[in-house]
Amino acid sequence: MSNKPRITPGGVAQAGAAMAYHTGSWRTQRPTHVHAIAPCHHACPAGEDPQAYLALLDEDRPREAWEALVAANPLPGVTGRVCPHFCESACNRSELDEAVAIHSVERFLGDEALAQGWAYPVDPPAADAPIVAAVGAGPAGLSFAYHALQLGWRARLFDALPEAGGVCRSAIPTYRLPRTVLDGEVERLLSLPGLEFQPHMRFGLDFDLQDLLQDHAGVFLGLGTQRPHPWDIGGAIPADLHNGLDLLKEWLDHGSIPSYRRVAVVGGGNTSVDLARVLKRAGAEHVYLVTHAALPNQGESPGDEMPALAREVAQALEEGVEILTHKGVHRLLLQGERVVGVEITHMKKLPDASGHAVRTAFEGTETVLPVDAVIPAVGEVIDPTGLEALLNGAPYLKTDQDGFAGHALVYAGGDMNGRSGTVTEAIGDGRRAAMALHARVRDVEAYAPLSPIAGWEQINPAYYEPSPRIQETVLPVAKRTGCAEIEPGPSAHQAHREAGRCLSCGMCLACDNCFTLCPDQAVLKSPENLEDGSRYVFDYDYCKGCGLCARECPCGFIQMIDEY
Amino acid sequence: MTAVPIPLSDLRRRQPRFTGISPGHRACQGCGELLAARLVTEAAGPDVVVANATGCLEVTTTNWPDSAWRVPWIHSLFENTAAVASGIEAALKAQSRSSKVLAFAGDGGTFDIGFQALSGMIERGHNVLYVCYDNEAYMNTGVQRSGSTPVGAATTTSPAGKERLGKRHLKKDILSIIAAHYMPYAATATVAYPADLRHKVRRAIEVEGPTFLLVHSPCPQGWGHDGSRTVEVARLGVQSGLVPLIELERGAVTGVMPIREPRPVADYLKAQARFRHLFADSAEAARELQHLQALAEHNIERYGLSAPGPEAHDSEGADTVRRGGNQWA
Missing domain, CATH: 3.50.50.60 (FAD/NAD(P)-binding domain)
Structure with a gap:
């Protein structure tokens, strides 16, 4: 603007001449793009970044979504089914309505990859690599x-x-x-x-x-x-003792399992629940699951609850498994070497004099439970x-x-x-x-720590609409026989819908808020994705540092940092 | 550091929007009025002539010999914007030119000083879109109360103290007065809902004859809130019911933005220092607070702002973001 007339008749000015004045010099804080870690990513023990693959699926790029997923976890079809969903417990969306059904999307992508025959995005190592x-x-x-x-x-x-x-x-x-x-x-x-x-x-x-x-x-x-964890009751072991894990393996390998009329399974973990359900499928009239703990989410403390997945326990109850909570096997009733029943008592894990939690049976609560077998599933070593x-x-x-x-x-x-x-x-x-x-x-850097985390306080809820989580269909109890999968899984439409529910915590979702709301046009939009994963650039020549963009960024991708 | 594929100055020339007001203007950090004017000029496009009253918008964009305006623009006086716009419109008509004439003024230049000229412009039927950027006081001269200042708000000429709790008088119902001119189109908008604002600008430009837009524009300096909270404050104004978003045609209500779940007026007032005295521990303060709550409820009843159920275009749904950003389109 060097040819701008400095003195002009009648107060005429050139269009847009104010651009010569750089209001960026007023600034004491500057907005910056910070890709904070989504809570789901931080919570995933396998190192998955669900935010990244939900975003790609939301953009209808399923193969790239799957590739982002298997960058961390090569078995998403497996974990999408059996994982307790650490990610969903951490999901910020649960503050708004309900957590995103991340496992459904994970499972959908895993199954889609198998159906389409997608190959892992892994280059073959050199022939002479160690x-x-x-x-x-x-x-x-x-x-x-x-x-x-x-x-x-x-x-x-x-x-x-x-x-x-x-x-x-x-x-x-x-x-x-x-x-x-x-x-x-x-x-x-x-x-x-x-x-x-x-x-x-x-x-x-x-x-x-x-x-x-x-x-x-x-x-x-x-x-x-x-x-199997060693197990006996006051030194007594039934002659025909089967261990829970062995029975499960037998059923899985051969499809057969000894048939009982009434059977007690001892334990509260996933193996005991799986075994109880398998025994029910094999035709047992009564399957009792004897645990010294409470049902999931119903205990006095997390240590007082069955470690099995709540979802699995609920399905076991639907299928008729009888769970005897806060109970323990006190004595085996044997006729010869054959089990004819067990004596159970009320039992809880309580701290002893040294503070260690030990199983405590309560005298006067003994009850006889007639069973043909008792099967321990109390863990493995x-x-x-x-x-x-x-x-x-x-x-x-x-x-x-x-x-x-x-x-x-x-x-x-x-x-x-x-x-x-x-x-x-x-x-x-x-x-x-x-x-x-x-x-x-x-001798290289191992991996970067996962921080900072984009917590709920980084989210601006004004910009999100309530949207119900998909209802997963579950096979009705009458149809749960043999190997039929209990949860048929999400449709492609449902998986895409869930991806659209992701708040995109800590990562730009290209919503245009900063571009639209900056009073100084100091946010410019790029036609291509930039290195930081966004499409926006701050023009610090004009940014006055008001912080409006950071406050109105829905997902916490913009942070204000001190200029001096 | 972000790698930018092309120089910023080139990128600025390739932005997917029209720039009516360039950066480099001297408005305060987080100015609601400049944000509003930017959005209005973007939506109106390049084929316009702007007549601007005295006020913050005029002062901050035209530090002589600079100008931030990239469309034909004229400033004359505080009181005659509508008259100047009328003259431009008549001259363009005489030359058979079709550029839309926009008149921009603040609430002082609209509710008080320029009101007579505005009334005349409407009465003569000039094809002008008159936009009032309403920041509810004379901000340019140091926060003096105007006819638009809401009851209870403290300004330098309606201070809060022992005798008075801010302004004694009600905010003038300018929209009803404008509507009483048998007005083809008059509407309210706010910086918190840019998509709604742009829609109303386009609608007002389509309509042949005088049209009027009242844009609620928070002022961080005058209202006493951080510049980063401009949009948040504006949004609370709408969600509380104090700032109804409505459209009137020939005086009849033809459109409203429903409020999904009205927020307490206190949420809006608490965010601003000009209402701080209403939260003092006194019976008078409590009464004045209830007064403002009643005014909000009256707006909701009068314009039927209660939403029967969640809607895409109600106060919660209208600003929903989507990946890829088409919500402001």
Whole structure:
């Protein structure tokens, strides 16, 4: 504007000449784009970023959505069905109406990928890339191998059983997780170039840790917990004792299970609930689930509740499983060596003199329950064979957050570490271990911490409409027989609708609020996506720093920072 | 740092909207009036001539020899905007030109000083859209009360103290007065609902003859709220019922923005220092607060603002965001 007349007749000014004056000099704070971590992302043990894939599905880019999903979790069809949805418990939308049904979208994308035959977005490793080993082809080991491939390693995966899948195959009933889904996802993973699967290889018998360390650049142990927790009642054990996990595996492998008329299952975890439901399907008239805890969400404290998933417990009750809460088996009634009943009492876990919670039975509450069998499903422990040196007598394998087991290049995860009780946590253990091993060997940054988090206070609820969560259809009780999947899953329309309910916490959703509401036109719109994932640029020559854009940003993507 | 594919000055030339007022204007941080004027000129497009009364809008956009205006624009006096606009309209008509004439004024230049000229312009049937940016006091000269200042609001000439709780008199019902001119189209709008505002600007420009828009424009300085809260305050005004969004044609109500769940007037008042004294622990303050609540309820009854159920275009639904941003279109 150098040719602008400085003195003009009659007060005439050139159009837009005020642009020569840069009001940005008034500013004491500047707006910036901050991609904060969505609470669902922070909560997901597997490291998924649901906000990212919900956004892509909302833009009708399902394949890219799936690729964003499997960047963290290679088994979304599995977790979409069996995960307790840590993400949904953290979802900001529950403050507005109901949490987004993230698991439905995860499951939809997982199934869509199988139906369409989408390949993992993983480049094959170099033919001479170093090899890492994973022992146990359950979710933890599969995830470790997958992420090692992503990071450019080759991977060798060992399992004692003929097929990969771990607990997903041996302990999760097919009505919750159809074998087609499990096989599809596991086979797709095993067929990745650079991954070698060695079945029928039992750790501690066919090979040991020293062998592994000799031949591999790093080792991941994901052996799970194989041995039933020891169980007896005052020293008495029925002669024909079956363990819950073994019975479940028998049913899953052969489709058969001993038939009982009246049976008591002892325990409160997912295995006990699954087993009770399977026994009911096998024709038992009465299936009692005896637990010293309360039903989920009904206890006096979280420690007083059954650890099984609330959804599964509710379905078990619908199917006629009789859950005896705050009860314990006190005595076995035997005729010869055959069980004819159990004596149960009121029982709670209460702190003893030293403060440890112990099961406490209450005298005078004994009741006889006639049953033909009692089946313990009270948890499993590690099979220590080959792990004696690492375990050092402990029931679980202690590791740090990354899964480092404190010995050479040995990492571990999944059920073995005593903290990770779900498939999703196991997948996350495998992922973090692969990244930590990679970082250690290659001397690079492991992974960025997930912060800051876009909490509810970052959301501007004025800009969102209430919208009910999809109602998941569940098979009616009468049709729940055999292997038919209980939850048929969402339609494509429902999955897209749920994606549209996402608030996009912490990430620009291109709503145009900042562009529209800036009184100074200091927000410009770009035709292409910019590096920070948004389409907007601040023009700091004119931004006066009023903060209107930050306050009216619906999803907390704009933050004001001090200028000086 | 954000990587910008092209220089900002080039990007600015390629924006998907018309720019009637350029940046570089000297309005305060978070100015509601400049936001409103920007939205109105964007919606009106380039084929316009603007006559502007004295006031904040005039002063902040034209620090001589600069001007932020990118459309033909003229300022004469405080009181004669409507007369100047009438003259321009007549001259364009004589030349068979079709540019739309816009008259811009604040509430002082509309409710009080320029009212006679405005009434005359409507009475003579000039094809002019008159937009009043209503920030409810004379802000340009230092927050003196105007005919638009709501009852109970403190200004420098209606201070709150022992004798009085801010302004004693009611806000002038300018829309009814305008409607009484057998007005083809008159409406209220606010910066909190830009889509609604743009719709009303386009409608007013379509209508042949005089049209009138009253745009509620919060003033961070005069109302005593942070500049970042301009839109929030404006939205609370609508949601409480104190600022009804309505359309009148020939005096009849032809459109309202329903209120889904009316917010207490206190939510709107608490956000602003000019009403702070109404929250003092006294019977007078409580009575005046109830007075404003009653005025809001009266608006809701008078214009039928209660929504029977959630609607896409009610006070909650009208500003819903969508990925990709088409809600302001």
